Amino acid sequence: MISKRIGVVESIITNSEDIDEIKVKIGERVDKAINYPKITGSVNVGDEVLLNTSAIELNLGTGGSHFVIANLNNLESNMTDGGHIMKLRYTPLQVKTFAAEEQESIHHNKINNFKSLNNLPVAVGTLHSMLSPFVAVAKRLDPSKKIAYIMTDGAALPIYLSKNVKELKDKKLIDATITIGNAFGGDYECVNIYTALIVAKEVIKADIVFVSMGPGIVGTGTKYGFSGIEQGYILDAVVSLGGKAIAIPRISFADKRDRHIGISHHSITVLKDIVKSRVTIPINVQDEYKKKRIISQIEDSNIHCLHDVTFVQNDITKDSLDYFDLKVKSMGRGYHEDEEFFKSSGGAATYILEGLI
Template structure:
């Protein structure tokens, strides 16, 4: 069930064509809320809005935001022209998109006549926070290389929610974005990971593709109950289309939960029990003690007998981030607090471009 309340817009904190951050008054309290103008139309101060307050009431990791369901002062709006593929299908907020593969698209024939990814490298992460360090290192090594980001529907569905994506695009560290499944709002829309990879290769001429969900991974402390498990299916799709699948491992020595300490159980489950393809797994851990810990985990799990584990000497991640004036956080932790996590993503770029 949804928890809904009516609020009055008190202040516009920030505003773009895609997303508005506002303050709303509900009863006697002032709270932050997010509005997507392409769904609800824009809001103004003193507008009355219907809010989904569920996540905040549950103290979930949404940044303390409510979400605007409707602007009660602007209830009517018109659809944009073109396209007929619905996302968020059969919900009150279903969104019409123009998917690149549909019959009326100018890209339809290129996607239809696709044959092979021709060993195009596809880097697959599990957390959205892996995107920034990879893109920073990839573009600093060779800014002429074209990088395409595919956002899955494993977490946030509107790409607008990601300030990381906004910042990377502004700094030309991502060349194009594609949203798939029920995710929406990318430069291009696709129905699934297969057509998105084909679009990246045949239409966007990508040198490399980075795939991961948007902000907000879901986990349940069970072996299979986490949305990051999609990494396995994506890696298999890359192999099926004759690309080069590269898996970013989740590594942390700041996470105090045993299941995520060192090499996360998420990564072990995916690489040992789920993925069918043989994939490259770059490991970039500087500290000798921590590196040995991860190596032991890899040997104990047996994933070194299944996949191509490549150890990367990489002490440049922080420098790459600072070069582009980028700040990173994952699970609330900065680079200094969890450097092995960010180094792991960056090391995939060094594997590709310096290997």
């Protein structure tokens, strides 16, 4: 199940307290590798490291790097102080975190005494690449709104892997992060989506919440076999806690796979078969030909009877990305190659802010 090799650190590309990008030599071959210092300790040029080489052997895209399991020259590391909630439980790399819900946490009583989200707007996406256009539009429309990002464990587990999150935090476009389930490394750790939403409301005092997995969605070409199916039960969680649930549809007219043209079959499956609550679906498509296809898909799947579909009139996604100097890509495609994909999450932000302003 795991391919392991021993390599030697040849160079360090970038390093920080959270993540190191390094080059490792295995035999005569040099490859990129990722090291998480809090888990596996710091590395230096010349160190021997035990590597998980599975991703490169499978020729994966996202996650296509070796990962350091242990530095044989430095076995010491320190994930966190305090706490007793384990993530990656019962694996050789299980990590200790201090969850916001714990009895020793200063936030325990706030979480325990929670009543309602009081219509807090929560946008739920399926791909990590939806995050940047969403927060760019939201902060462009109203920089004073506090945005919390909840990262699920549907893909990458360490939040450190996301360069998007680092850039968005550095530019103050995200105010706080929460990692849930087996995902870890956020400003706040939570056990599940329910307590994460409560922390966003009661502790962070967020005005808007965005939820999605980290980098690396999984799909199998089957109706239900994709990690983005989590969008359905996350939307239900938002509604059950008294929030305003906004579903960001996956829309593309550039994908080579017909099942992802217009509204992706992933989104149709979630909105038709998985989510049980009535939610809002903003559609941000201005081209009349493309809009007709979207409307046809919505009507054919009966989604317009199950949910509140609304069309966004004024799109500022590209303007917002340019204003904050954000370069976005999804599935290797940039904004100009797949604008409807990025406009979908930008439109969700526009819908929310029009209601808040």
